[in-house]
Amino acid sequence: SQTIHQWPATLVQPVGSPLSLECTVEGTSNPNLYWYRQAAGRGLQLLFYSVGIGQISSEVPQNLSASRPQDRQFILSSKKLLLSDSGFYLCAWARTSFGLGYEQYFGPGTRLTVT
Amino acid sequence: GQQLNQSPQSMFIQEGEDVSMNCTSSSIFNTWLWYKQDPGEGPVLLIALYKAGELTSNGRLTAQFGITRKDSFLNISASIPSDVGIYFCAGHTSSGTYKYIFGTGTRLKVLA
Numbered sequence: 324s325q326t327i328h329q330w331p332a333t334l335v336q337p338v339g340s341p342l343s344l345e346c347t348v349e350g351t352s353n354p355n356l357y358w359y360r361q362a363a364g365r366g367l368q369l370l371f372y373s374v375g376i377g378q379i380s381s382e383v384p385q386n387l388s389a390s391r392p393q394d395r396q397f398i399l400s401s402k403k404l405l406l407s408d409s410g411f412y413l414c415a416w417a418r419t420s421f422g423l424g425y426e427q428y429f430g431p432g433t434r435l436t437v438t
Numbered sequence: 439g440q441q442l443n444q445s446p447q448s449m450f451i452q453e454g455e456d457v458s459m460n461c462t463s464s465s466i467f468n469t470w471l472w473y474k475q476d477p478g479e480g481p482v483l484l485i486a487l488y489k490a491g492e493l494t495s496n497g498r499l500t501a502q503f504g505i506t507r508k509d510s511f512l513n514i515s516a517s518i519p520s521d522v523g524i525y526f527c528a529g530h531t532s533s534g535t536y537k538y539i540f541g542t543g544t545r546l547k548v549l550a
Contacts, residue, residue: 355536366441367481367526367540374536382537413480417536425469425488425530427538429480 325350329414329430336437342387342401344433346414349395354416356397357427358389361411373397374419409437440465444527444541452549457514459544461527469530470510471538472501476523484525485512519548 326349336342348354358370369382371389379389386405390398397414411434417427443462451457461470469488473481485496487503487510494501498515510527527541 357538366542369537372536380536411478415480417538425532426471426483426486427528427530428483429473432478432480434478 325416325428327414327416327428327430329412329433331433332431333434334436336404336435338406338437339403342399342404342408342435344399344412344414344435346397346399346430347395348416351395351416351418353394353419355419356391357415357417358397358399359413359415361413361432363411367413371399404437406437409435411435440539442527442529442539442541444544446544447542448545448547450547450549451517453517453519455517457517457521457546458511459525460509460511461529461541462509463529463539464508465529465539466507466531467529467539468507468532470501470503471528471530472499472510472512473526473528474523475526475543481526514546517546517548519550522546522548 328347355374357372359367360370361367372380373391376391387401411432413432414430415427471486472484474484475481485494485501490507491505492503500513502511524543524545526543528538530538
């Protein structure tokens with residue numbers, strides 16, 4: 324079965340510090356990978372998605388970047404955090420062919436607080 | 439970004455009651471997904487729908503893929519306290535995009 328991991332679970336960082344959040348998927352190959360951000364009590368905002376190693380699509384111009392160095396690894400980064408970067412960050416994966424369905428599965432999330 | 443219209447936004451119900459919520463879109467989707475999110479956790483996939491008119495159940499949950507392919511419905515029968523949470527719908531079209539469009543969420547509170 325497939326499993327998606329995110330770490331760290333929680334993070335408190337000062338303004339201006341760098342950020343690195345990691346997501347890994349087990350039990351599948353060549354997944355589509357996604358980063359979302361969720362503000363408190365709000366919906367899901369798509370930040371980045373990737374359909375393959377080194378392929379990143381950005382949805383929102385912002386202070387963040389993403390990378391996919393390996394097939395099942397997705398990293399969210401920032402060089403200098405802003406207060407507005409605080410939120411709940413969710414990684415997700417989805418299959419890439421209709422024969423296997425288009426379900427999307429989420430990780431447990433990382434709670435980021437920028438102080 | 440684009441979001442789906444999901445209603446109601448929130449609802450309080452008595453334990454044992456049935457719950458209905460829906461999601462509408464101006465675009466056609468080939469896949470509808472329904473999720474539940476508990477506080478501090480990632481959304482959990484409840485039901486996936488792939489065909490217009492499809493009706494799928496998962497325990498006390500039943501979801502339907504609207505005939506027009508622009509809407510979907512989720513029903514919860516005989517609600518229990520652990521049904522509390524936020525329910526999200528999501529739509530996906532297989533025609534050249536890899537994105538999922540999410541609803542604004544329905545916050546469910548169950549009164550024991």
